[in-house]
Amino acid sequence: MHLCDLAPEYIRTITPYAPGKPISELAREMGLKENSIIKLASNENPLGASPLALEAMTQELNKVMRYPDGSGFNLKTALSKIHKVNSDQVLLGNGSNDVLEIAARIFLRPGASAIYSQHAFAIYPLIVQAAGGNGVSVPAKNFGHDLDAMLDAITPDTRIIFIANPNNPTGTFLAAADLLRFLKRVSLDILVVLDEAYHEYLPEASKFNTIAWLEHFPNLLITRTFSKAYGMAGIRIGFGLTHNDISDLINRVRQPFNINSIGLAGAVAALRDTEFVRRSCALNQAGMLQIITGLRHLGIEYIPSYGNFLSFCVKRGDAAPVYQNLLKQGIIVRPIGIYAMPRHLRVTIGLESENEKFLQALQNIV
Numbered sequence: 001m002h003l004c005d006l007a008p009e010y011i012r013t014i015t016p017y018a019p020g021k022p023i024s025e026l027a028r029e030m031g032l033k034e035n036s037i038i039k040l041a042s043n044e045n046p047l048g049a050s051p052l053a054l055e056a057m058t059q060e061l062n063k064v065m066r067y068p069d070g071s072g073f074n075l076k077t078a079l080s081k082i083h084k085v086n087s088d089q090v091l092l093g094n095g096s097n098d099v100l101e102i103a104a105r106i107f108l109r110p111g112a113s114a115i116y117s118q119h120a121f122a123i124y125p126l127i128v129q130a131a132g133g134n135g136v137s138v139p140a141k142n143f144g145h146d147l148d149a150m151l152d153a154i155t156p157d158t159r160i161i162f163i164a165n166p167n168n169p170t171g172t173f174l175a176a177a178d179l180l181r182f183l184k185r186v187s188l189d190i191l192v193v194l195d196e197a198y199h200e201y202l203p204e205a206s207k208f209n210t211i212a213w214l215e216h217f218p219n220l221l222i223t224r225t226f227s228k229a230y231g232m233a234g235i236r237i238g239f240g241l242t243h244n245d246i247s248d249l250i251n252r253v254r255q256p257f258n259i260n261s262i263g264l265a266g267a268v269a270a271l272r273d274t275e276f277v278r279r280s281c282a283l284n285q286a287g288m289l290q291i292i293t294g295l296r297h298l299g300i301e302y303i304p305s306y307g308n309f310l311s312f313c314v315k316r317g318d319a320a321p322v323y324q325n326l327l328k329q330g331i332i333v334r335p336i337g338i339y340a341m342p343r344h345l346r347v348t349i350g351l352e353s354e355n356e357k358f359l360q361a362l363q364n365i366v
Ligand SMILES: *Cc1c(COP(=O)(O)O)cnc(C)c1O
Pocket: 043, 094, 095, 096, 097, 098, 121, 164, 167, 168, 195, 197, 224, 225, 226, 227, 228, 233, 236, 237, 238
């Protein structure tokens, strides 16, 4: 028998994650110049990263022969002060996906299951399957999480429930009161993962301090990231906030140096630059309005979004031809067929000029 055939079936049948198309790849395929291509495919920050973070990371380059501080002392201290938790409640990851994946590995195994919503972040089914667990996808309500249906889906073998708030790729958002009511009804022996990758983009009126809930829910894990509003997706730093007992388990399983020294330095500096995040959110708000207005003008339906992206519906069936046509015009958006949304495309809110070119390209098609 071939070695690979001896790998568990749940590993051999994983469908690999399909990331947004890289600019360099499209340039090669279409013979386009890289700087003529607009990538609005991966919810990246069009403003780049904070100048303070860039400076700190540049300084740190001089020390790359050293291993990073595996405990992430400075970053954990900064995060614990900002979020008013003990620093041993802070978990650092190689992106927040790392924290999610370790949690899945710890609590799942063949025979255990995890619940997530239909159209929820694609990483959840992937990491559940990779851990040998059984993924239970609960039908969405208006493209968002149906919390009551998710409660009904709980069985004795449920170990994790994943909730993305706001959700990617739908941009839907659950109000704090609904989430709290849900949490109160979930048994404490089930881990509830609250993935808040887009938290910073929420309008002030919708922001709620879910971190204060950690005191009451020892089974809660909140994850956030430097990849989105902080504009640092390439350096891979995310974090989790949870109960000590859970962070203790995760710290046993994570690699001792799962966070790199450049990222640590950049993230600490980024936290000091609140002005940069404020500017990023303001740009996002204006760009969201610009794109919504443009889509309405073209008669294109969309799902109202609380993130830095928007999913819109390509009426005449499959969205693939529209995606391909946009590619030909040098614009990369994200097909979301793997999210069971083959008629939708997701566009990341870009700079005003990028949004304009996207809308123009779309107009050329419809
Ligand atoms: C982008 C995203 C993340 C963050 O991933 P990183 O690993 O931190 O880059 C997590 N959850 C959701 C829903 C996301 O869209």
